[in-house]
Amino acid sequence: MELSQKMQNAINAQIQAELYSAYLYLAMSAYCEDINMPGYARWMRVQTEEEMEHAMKFYHYVFERGGRVFLEAIQKPQAEFDSPQDVAAQVYAHEQHVTDLIHQLYELALAEKDYAAQVFLQWYIDEQVEEEDNARTIVEYFEMAAGHPNAMLMLDRKLGARQDD
Numbered sequence: 001m002e003l004s005q006k007m008q009n010a011i012n013a014q015i016q017a018e019l020y021s022a023y024l025y026l027a028m029s030a031y032c033e034d035i036n037m038p039g040y041a042r043w044m045r046v047q048t049e050e051e052m053e054h055a056m057k058f059y060h061y062v063f064e065r066g067g068r069v070f071l072e073a074i075q076k077p078q079a080e081f082d083s084p085q086d087v088a089a090q091v092y093a094h095e096q097h098v099t100d101l102i103h104q105l106y107e108l109a110l111a112e113k114d115y116a117a118q119v120f121l122q123w124y125i126d127e128q129v130e131e132e133d134n135a136r137t138i139v140e141y142f143e144m145a146a147g148h149p150n151a152m153l154m155l156d157r158k159l160g161a162r163q164d165d
């Protein structure tokens, strides 16, 4: 069964959303470099790569289902943030937004009776649980370290130890 036009449009929109996530996180990484938090900058760079993988997984899926990818413009991400804590809070909020988008895609797959897409989207539903968990944990780390420069340095080192996925 080929992708319906509605499913194809929705997945194309999600490719854009994942690429925007990559772009936003790269902007956050650049900000972290600028404020001398190389560890968190690395964490955000690895996250950028992960978002690219999310986009490409959708990209290949569209073709696998006989569809066509149409790339849309990606908006300019914000460049400045109040603090690393602000970055962490915005990552968490953004991931919650992405979870909503994935759930909407799943609802569309249900409405379209696209069983294959439902199975495919299960991976993203699980992935978003992990994404939100990681983001929430970092918000909590920053809350613990707030006001303690040594703890902040240690946290930056810990975040910088993130391996490529």
Ligand code: FEO
Pocket (backbone or CB within 6 Å): 018, 021, 050, 051, 054, 095, 098, 131
């Ligand atoms: Fe692609 Fe961070 O969700």
